[in-house]
Amino acid sequence: METISYIAIIIGILSAIVILLDVFINPQQMKIMNIVWPINGLYLGPFGIWAYWKIGREKKKQHSGETSNGKSHHHSESKHESKKRGKTLLAKCFCFYKPLLQRLHSW
Known part of the structure; x- marks a missing residue:
């Protein structure tokens, strides 16, 4: 057992x-x-190395400014899309924590 620990x-x-x-x-x-x-x-x-490489390490963005057909693909996310994504995340969190909060409240 000691060998396994080491x-x-x-x-x-x-x-x-x-x-x-x-x-x-x-x-x-x-x-x-x-x-x-x-x-x-x-x-x-x-497993920690795997988790770091999958979750913790930032992906290198390949950004040349042009697509293969020579057209520029610069674009940014609109405010509407950003707000929509935030509301969706909030709704997911609420749906996840609501049953937990109800159980804690019933104690």
């Missing part, structure tokens, strides 16, 4: 180091996440 600790430390090196190269937008992601690597191991 292996788990070594895997966690290596995972944290991998994440830490990448955080130094590609710092997070929220500075606290530069600390949080390596800590996640300590206790999650390889």
